[in-house]
Amino acid sequence: MESSNRNWAVRYFTLWTGQAMSLLGSQLVQFAIIWYLTQTTNSATTLAIASMMGLLPQVLLSPFIGTWVDRGNRRLILIASDATVALASAALAILFALDVVQVWHIYLVLFIRAVAGGFHQSAWGASAVLLVPKEQLARVQGFNQALYGGLNIISAPLGAFLLAVLPMQGILAIDVSTALIAVSIVFLSQIPQPEKSTDNPSTFWQDFAAGFRYIMAWRGLVILLGLVMVINFFYSAAEPLTPLLITNHFNGEASQLGLWLSLFSVGTLLGGLVLGVWGGFKRKVVTAQTGLIVMGMSTAVVGLVSSDMFWVGMLANTVVGLLLPIINGSYGATLQAVIVPEMQGRVFAFIMSAAMLVSPVALIIAGPFADRFGIQLWFLIAGISCATMGLLGFFIPDVMKIENRSKEEALNVTAEPS
Numbered sequence: 001m002e003s004s005n006r007n008w009a010v011r012y013f014t015l016w017t018g019q020a021m022s023l024l025g026s027q028l029v030q031f032a033i034i035w036y037l038t039q040t041t042n043s044a045t046t047l048a049i050a051s052m053m054g055l056l057p058q059v060l061l062s063p064f065i066g067t068w069v070d071r072g073n074r075r076l077i078l079i080a081s082d083a084t085v086a087l088a089s090a091a092l093a094i095l096f097a098l099d100v101v102q103v104w105h106i107y108l109v110l111f112i113r114a115v116a117g118g119f120h121q122s123a124w125g126a127s128a129v130l131l132v133p134k135e136q137l138a139r140v141q142g143f144n145q146a147l148y149g150g151l152n153i154i155s156a157p158l159g160a161f162l163l164a165v166l167p168m169q170g171i172l173a174i175d176v177s178t179a180l181i182a183v184s185i186v187f188l189s190q191i192p193q194p195e196k197s198t199d200n201p202s203t204f205w206q207d208f209a210a211g212f213r214y215i216m217a218w219r220g221l222v223i224l225l226g227l228v229m230v231i232n233f234f235y236s237a238a239e240p241l242t243p244l245l246i247t248n249h250f251n252g253e254a255s256q257l258g259l260w261l262s263l264f265s266v267g268t269l270l271g272g273l274v275l276g277v278w279g280g281f282k283r284k285v286v287t288a289q290t291g292l293i294v295m296g297m298s299t300a301v302v303g304l305v306s307s308d309m310f311w312v313g314m315l316a317n318t319v320v321g322l323l324l325p326i327i328n329g330s331y332g333a334t335l336q337a338v339i340v341p342e343m344q345g346r347v348f349a350f351i352m353s354a355a356m357l358v359s360p361v362a363l364i365i366a367g368p369f370a371d372r373f374g375i376q377l378w379f380l381i382a383g384i385s386c387a388t389m390g391l392l393g394f395f396i397p398d399v400m401k402i403e404n405r406s407k408e409e410a411l412n413v414t415a416e417p418s
Contacts, residue, residue, distance in 0.1 A: 008131060008132055008133060008136070011131060011189065011190075012128075012131045012132055012140070014185060014189065015131070015185060015186065015189055015191075016143075016144075016147075017185070018181055018182040018184070018185035018186065019124060019182055020147055020151075021178040021181050021182060022082055022085070022178045022179050022181070022182035023147070023148075023151060024151055024154075024155065024178060025174050025175035025176075025177070025178030025179060026085065026113070026117070026175060026178075026179075027151055027152075027155035027159070028155055028158065028159045028162065028171055028174060028175065029089060029171060029172060029174075029175045030054075030155075031155055031159035031160075032159055032162070032163055032168060032171045032172075033050070033106060033110070034050065035159070035160075035163060036106075036168060037050055037103070037106065041103065046103060049107060050106065050107065050110055052360075053107050053110040053111045053114060054110055054111075054113075054114045055114075055356070055359065055360070056111075056114075057111065057114040057115045057117075057118050058114065058118055058352065058353065058356055059353055059356050059357055059359075059360070060353070061115060061118055062118055062122070062349040062350070062352050062353035062356075063208065063211070063212075063346065063349050063350050063353050064208070064349075065115075065118045065119050065122050065345075065349055066122050066126075066211065066345040066346035066347070066348060066349025066350065067204060067207050067208045067211060067345070067346045067349075068119070068204075068345075069119065069122045069123045069126055069345030069346070069349070070126070070194075070207060070211070070342060070343065070344070070345040070346050071204065071207055073193060074123045074126060074127045074191055074193060074345075075127075075186060075189075075190075075191040075193075077119055077120075077123040078120060078123050078124060078127070078182075078186045078191070079183050079186050079187060080116075080119070081116040081117070081119040081120035081123065082116075082120065082179045082180075082182045082183045082186070083179070083180075083183055084112065084113075084115075084116040085113050085116050085117070085120075085175070085179045086175070086176045086179035086180055086183070088109045088112045088113050088116070089109070089113075089172045089173075089175045089176050089179070090172070090173075090176050091109065092105065092106070092109045092172055093168075093169040093172035093173055093176070094169075096167065096168045096169040096172065097167075097169045118349075121352075122345045122348060122349050123345065125332075125336075125344065125345075125348050126341070126344035126345040126348065127191050127192075128140065128336060129336045129337075129339075129341055129344055130191070130192040130193070130194065130341055131191065131192065134336075134337050137332075137333040137336050137337055138275065138279045138280050138284055138287075138329060138330060138333035139275070139276050139277070139279050140276075140333075141275065141328075141329035141330070141332045141333045141336075142272050142273065142274070142275025142276030142277070142278075142279070142325065142326070142329045143272060143273075143276040144272070144329070145268065145271065145272035145275065145276075145324075145325025145326075145328060145329045146268075146269050146270075146271075146272025146273045146275075146276055146325065147272070148268065148272070148325070149265050149266075149267075149268030149269035149270075149271070149272050149321070149325060150265075150269045150272075152265040152268065153262065153265040153266065153269060159171070162174070194340075194341035194342040194344075207346065208346065210343075210346075211343060211346030211347055211349075211350055212350065214343055214346075214347055215347060215350055215351070219398045220396075220398035220399050220401060220402040221335075221351075221402065223396055223398055223399055224331075224393070224399050224402060225351060225354055225355065227389040227392065227393060227399075228331075228355050228389075229354065229355055229357070229358050230385055230389055231292070231382075231385060231386050231389055232355050232356070232358055232359065232362075233358040233359075233361070233362045233385075234362065234378070234381060234382030234385055234386070235299075235382055235386070236356075236358065236359040236362045236363065237359075237362040237363055237365070237366030237378065238299075238366075238378065238379060238382055240363065240366070241366060241370055241375050241378060241379075242257070242260065242261070243257055244370070244375055245302075245375045245376070245379070246260060248375060249307055249375060249376060250307055250310045250313065251307060252310065256310065259314065260314050260317060263314060263317070263318045263321070264317055264318060264320070264321035265321065266318065266321070267317075267318040267319065267320070267321030267322035267323075267324075268321040268322070268324055268325055270322055271321065271322040271323060271324060271325040271326050272325040272326075272329065274322075274326065275325060275326045275329045275330070280326070280329075280330050280333075283400075283403060284330040284331075284333050284334040284337075284403065285330070285331075285334055285393070285399065285400060285402055285403060286400075287326065287327075287330040288326075288327045288330035288331045288334070289390045289391075289393040289394055289399075290390070291323045291326045291327040291330070291390070292327060292386055292387065292389055292390025292393070293386075293387050293390035293391055294319070294323055295319070295320050295323040295324070295327065295383075295386055295387075295390075296382075296383045296384065296385070296386030296387025296388070296389075296390060297383065297387055298316040298317070298319040298320050298323070298383070299316070299317075299320055299379055299380075299382050299383030299386060300379075300380055300383030300384055300387070301313065301316035301383070302316050302317055302320075302376075302379045302383070303376045303377065303378070303379035303380030303381075303382070303383055304376070304380060334402060334403055335347075335348070335351075337403065338402070338403060366378060
């Protein structure tokens with residue numbers, strides 16, 4: 001294992017580069033499709049359905065996808081998922097070129113891309129622990145978060161520029177090209193696979209149940225997941241309310257909204273770089289919980305500032321963007337380090353599905369709540385809840401000791417109960 005880890009950075013970041021290019025292509029297509037639907041339908045319902053096509057597979061299918069990933073060859077799953085995205089984009093490009101595209105075609109392609117993306121995200125996340133030394137996981141998570149922040153900064157303006165100079169099928173062709181580049185890099189690379197027992201081969205449903213038992217037997221993880229679900233409930237609805245916060249409370253225009261969102265993405269980029277260079281405190285859970293407290297306080301500021309203090313609110317929101325990758329990266333590195341490799345796919349998928357399960361409910365409640373009680377109150381409650389969850393974690397031993405879980409203890413719960 002030592003020799004295989006010597007050149008881990010070259011192997012990992014070669015793969016990482018291909019995945020980054022594919023992600024950029026996907027974000028360009030996402031922007032272009034949303035803008036196309038906005039211009040051609042001018043329907044909030046259409047946009048909501050399009051968003052649900054990308055959300056539902058992650059909420060409903062993630063646990064099953066994670067189990068497939070753990071049972072299968074992660075390298076082949078990465079190739080298949082990127083290839084599926086390329087084929088779906090190519091099919092939609094042909095429909096646009098022939099001028100026969102219908103809205104339901106777009107829904108179907110978005111759904112297929114979301115399913116393939118679920119396989120890709122699960123396989124890539126589960127592969128990282130086998131490609132990266134444990135002590136480097138937090139830094140790698142930081143650079144991953146910086147990548148997402150950087151792409152958020154450039155994808156929207158780049159997508160707008162490309163829409164002005166290319167037809168829709170041209171942008172889709174870019175996505176096909178970047179996906180094929182990612183496929184080629186993975187095809188030429190080696191990705192280690194976790195060791196599997198050959199004594200008593202298990203069925204799909206046995207593996208699925210083992211993943212669920214693994215989580216439920218881990219008290220610290222269950223509590224942490226509960227804290228995260230509370231936070232996600234409020235923050236998943238805060239983003240859709242932001243345009244109304246800018247226009248109704250701060251009396252701003254499109255330029256103020258653009259500046260607000262851009263500085264948030266700049267904060268995300270910087271936060272990822274900070275974690276990538278720093279790596280966080282020795283105990284990653286301390287980094288994450290501290291970040292939650294400060295992020296909650298910053299969000300509460302957004303919910304309290306008066307209408308003539310736009311710059312104060314924007315600065316507080318930028319701090320939120322700075323802390324998000326530090327929190328997410330620290331949590332991710334903690335779990336990657338302690339979850340056994342053969343369980344990574346399904347456990348992370350269960351966690352993602354549970355964390356996102358509250359988002360549709362929050363979206364249904366947030367609109368009427370904000371209309372009746374004011375948009376700022378939602379941000380204030382979100383901030384107080386986030387800071388409370390961060391502070392509460394410090395007083396729960398199972399959460400603070402989550403990094404102490406041994407491999408033997410973890411494996412004891414994966415066997416079939418007698």
